[in-house]
Amino acid sequence: MSQSSVRLEIQHLSRAFGGVPVVSDVSLTIAAGQVTCLLGPSGCGKSTTLRMIAGVERPDSGSIRIDGRPVFDARTNLPPEARSVGLIFQDFALFPHLTVAQNVAFGLKTDREAKARRVDELLERVNLPGFGPKHPHQLSGGEQQRVALARALAPRPKVMLMDEPFSGLDNRLRDGIRDTTLEVLKEEGAAVLLVTHEPDEALRMGDEIALMRGGHIVQTGAPYNVYNAPVDRAAAAFFSDINVIRGVSRGALTETPFGSFLTPGHADGGTVEIVIRPQHLKIDLDRAGRGPSPTPMDGTAARGTVIRARFLGRESLVELALDEGGQRLTASVPGVFLPKPGTVLWLMIRRDRCFVFPHPA
Amino acid sequence: MSLATRWARFRKSEGGSGLALVSPTAIYAILLLAAPLATILLFSVLTDGYLVVEPVFTFGNYIETWTNRIYRSVMMRSLGVSVAVTVLTVLLAYPVAYFVSFHVQPSKKSLWLFLITIPFWTSYLIRVFLWKVILGYNGVINSGLMATGIIDEPLTAISYNVQAFVVTLAHAYAPFAILPIYVVLEKIDRSLLEAGQDLGESKFRTFLRVTLPLSVPGIAAAVLIVFIPTIGDYVTPNLIGGGKIPMIANMIEVLMLVRDNKPLGAAIAVSAMAIVTAVSLLFLFTIRKYLRGQK
Ligand SMILES: Nc1ncnc2c1ncn2[C@@H]1O[C@H](COP(=O)(O)OP(=O)(O)OP(=O)(O)O)[C@@H](O)[C@H]1O
Numbered sequence: 061m062s063q064s065s066v067r068l069e070i071q072h073l074s075r076a077f078g079g080v081p082v083v084s085d086v087s088l089t090i091a092a093g094q095v096t097c098l099l100g101p102s103g104c105g106k107s108t109t110l111r112m113i114a115g116v117e118r119p120d121s122g123s124i125r126i127d128g129r130p131v132f133d134a135r136t137n138l139p140p141e142a143r144s145v146g147l148i149f150q151d152f153a154l155f156p157h158l159t160v161a162q163n164v165a166f167g168l169k170t171d172r173e174a175k176a177r178r179v180d181e182l183l184e185r186v187n188l189p190g191f192g193p194k195h196p197h198q199l200s201g202g203e204q205q206r207v208a209l210a211r212a213l214a215p216r217p218k219v220m221l222m223d224e225p226f227s228g229l230d231n232r233l234r235d236g237i238r239d240t241t242l243e244v245l246k247e248e249g250a251a252v253l254l255v256t257h258e259p260d261e262a263l264r265m266g267d268e269i270a271l272m273r274g275g276h277i278v279q280t281g282a283p284y285n286v287y288n289a290p291v292d293r294a295a296a297a298f299f300s301d302i303n304v305i306r307g308v309s310r311g312a313l314t315e316t317p318f319g320s321f322l323t324p325g326h327a328d329g330g331t332v333e334i335v336i337r338p339q340h341l342k343i344d345l346d347r348a349g350r351g352p353s354p355t356p357m358d359g360t361a362a363r364g365t366v367i368r369a370r371f372l373g374r375e376s377l378v379e380l381a382l383d384e385g386g387q388r389l390t391a392s393v394p395g396v397f398l399p400k401p402g403t404v405l406w407l408m409i410r411r412d413r414c415f416v417f418p419h420p421a
Numbered sequence: 422m423s424l425a426t427r428w429a430r431f432r433k434s435e436g437g438s439g440l441a442l443v444s445p446t447a448i449y450a451i452l453l454l455a456a457p458l459a460t461i462l463l464f465s466v467l468t469d470g471y472l473v474v475e476p477v478f479t480f481g482n483y484i485e486t487w488t489n490r491i492y493r494s495v496m497m498r499s500l501g502v503s504v505a506v507t508v509l510t511v512l513l514a515y516p517v518a519y520f521v522s523f524h525v526q527p528s529k530k531s532l533w534l535f536l537i538t539i540p541f542w543t544s545y546l547i548r549v550f551l552w553k554v555i556l557g558y559n560g561v562i563n564s565g566l567m568a569t570g571i572i573d574e575p576l577t578a579i580s581y582n583v584q585a586f587v588v589t590l591a592h593a594y595a596p597f598a599i600l601p602i603y604v605v606l607e608k609i610d611r612s613l614l615e616a617g618q619d620l621g622e623s624k625f626r627t628f629l630r631v632t633l634p635l636s637v638p639g640i641a642a643a644v645l646i647v648f649i650p651t652i653g654d655y656v657t658p659n660l661i662g663g664g665k666i667p668m669i670a671n672m673i674e675v676l677m678l679v680r681d682n683k684p685l686g687a688a689i690a691v692s693a694m695a696i697v698t699a700v701s702l703l704f705l706f707t708i709r710k711y712l713r714g715q716k
């Protein structure tokens with residue numbers, strides 16, 4: 061990513077409502093053609109961040125640059141219409157009194173023929189050829205979403221902001237529309253900031269994920285890294301259910317029912333949390349009391365009894381209680397495997413698949 | 422099956438109880454609305470005799486209404502005054518409605534609407550008299566101006582003329598115009614305005630291209646609510662106009678009660694009704710594009 065291709069650069073952006081900080085010191089950089097997903101739980105300040113970039117909400121402090129040009133800082137505050145920013149709303153916000161074609165053409169300042177050409181081109185691109193004369197209320201949710209996309213793209217914005225643009229759509233429609241949207245956005249080469257509270261969506265759509273919590277960005281990185289190297293327990297928990305095993309670190313080693321874990325860098329005598337996602341718990345059958353023979357990577361196997369198993373189609377969730385200590389753990393296994401309650405199983409934790417965090421005070 | 426059991430069965434049926442429920446209203450409407458209207462229609466095609474209405478069919482009253490220059494000019498003046506009142510009222514009402522909807526804190530909106538309706542607390546007649554006191558020959562404005570020595574003689578241009586009752590009527594109908602406009606403005610999704618600005622339009626251009634077209638249904642309601650009753654208004658011209666410049670309603674009164682020409686009065690009334698309907702429909706037809714197809 062060369063310095064010159066940076067489209068959107070926000071630094072130390074903060075905003076408080078009535079003394080309550082909602083967005084605190086948020087910094088982000090997005091390159092042309094890059095999709096960054098702003099991911100976080102409800103109310104963490106995602107929409108507020110987006111609205112500040114769009115210019116409809118005024119930041120308390122910080123700066124926003126688009127293509128190197130300041131659009132907001134201590135001295136500048138460009139109005140939304142001067143920022144070259146496209147915004148797609150959760151409810152699409154299509155103009156009900158205009159046709160699809162007029163909606164798409166709304167932001168175009170060219171002459172009539174050029175407008176018509178661009179509208180046709182965009183409607184073609186979002187797979188809605190011939191929809192021009194219809195009115196928004198005649199369209200399905202998915203079609204409205206694509207019109208909103210075409211409308212926002214029409215003036216060729218440098219930065220595209222999307223606030224949960226797929227949350228109003230039917231689950232099965234969603235994947236297809238996400239892919240179309242992504243394709244079109246890449247072709248247009250805008251820097252995209254997509255707000256979502258769904259980790260699956262962020263993982264699927266983002267070149268980069270910025271994880272937000274309580275107004276702060278807690279982690280930024282490629283989806284693979286954010287998923288596989290979370291900065292803390294909550295970051296790990298945001299993407300899936302997790303199992304947490306507590307232990308006390310002594311001399312860089314922590315003893316657990318699963319053998320010892322290397323916990324360098326943690327205070328001697330301090331409590332640590334070993335976090336493992338359900339799909340990374342390895343399960344083996346009891347085979348008449350003869351346990352599995354784990355590799356060094358798996359450490360020691362621990363015996364557990366199935367309490368409950370739920371079939372979810374693609375996978376089954378198996379809840380177990382460890383024989384030693386009785387701790388409850390959840391494992392996710394392929395859907396073909398559905399053990400009865402009371403079944404005795406062996407569990408292993410792969411050392412490279414778990415995360416160790418200090419226990420928060 | 423005897424008639425009695427049929428009747429009993431009808432009374433128990435859904436249709437029967439429905440009819441029973443609406444019948445008081447229906448009787449009221451038929452007696453007080455449909456019947457007088459039918460009488461007027463009937464009178465308008467009968468012949469006027471001396472002191473009586475002769476049951477002889479004629480179109481003469483309508484021919485008289487549409488060809489006599491006096492009736493035509495009074496009709497035109499009434500239309501002109503109504504249009505002027507409507508335009509003035511809506512032009513003044515829109516900014517008020519806009520202000521309350523967009524710039525008043527949500528918690529204070531009800532208070533504002535309440536304040537807007539306060540003029541209704543006094544009778545219409547009293548409000549009209551009030552304007553008479555303000556605008557009259559010896560009224561507040563004239564005596565004030567004379568006391569300060571700005572003028573030597575009372576201005577006649579402000580009282581007993583068309584301007585005077587345009588002002589009076591515009592004031593009287595203001596809340597009727599503000600409320601429907603306010604309601605449509607409230608319904609406009611605020612994200613549409615943000616979308617307009619994001620697409621590169623200034624606040625003012627966004628207003629012209631988004632807010633204004635979306636508020637057309639409210640404007641249309643306001644226009645009709647003001648236009649239809651003002652053209653038939655009879656009290657205000659009588660009091661403010663001092664009877665000197667009768668509007669069509671005063672004309673009808675004179676014909677019906679003073680000159681005792683009920684058929685001609687009825688024909689003018691029916692014609693006025695037809696004209697109001699035609700103008701209203703024409704208006705709705707012109708703006709139909711903005712009235713349909715919105716969710
Ligand atoms: N105009 C405002 N006045 C006061 N508080 C506000 C305002 N706008 C947002 N907030 C508060 O700021 C916090 C963050 O709001 P924001 O809309 O940014 O959350 P979000 O991350 O987008 O949440 P969601 O996923 O639910 O949309 C919320 O607690 C909200 O109540």
Ligand SMILES: [Mg+2]
Nearest residue numbers: 106107108223
């Ligand atoms: Mg939000």
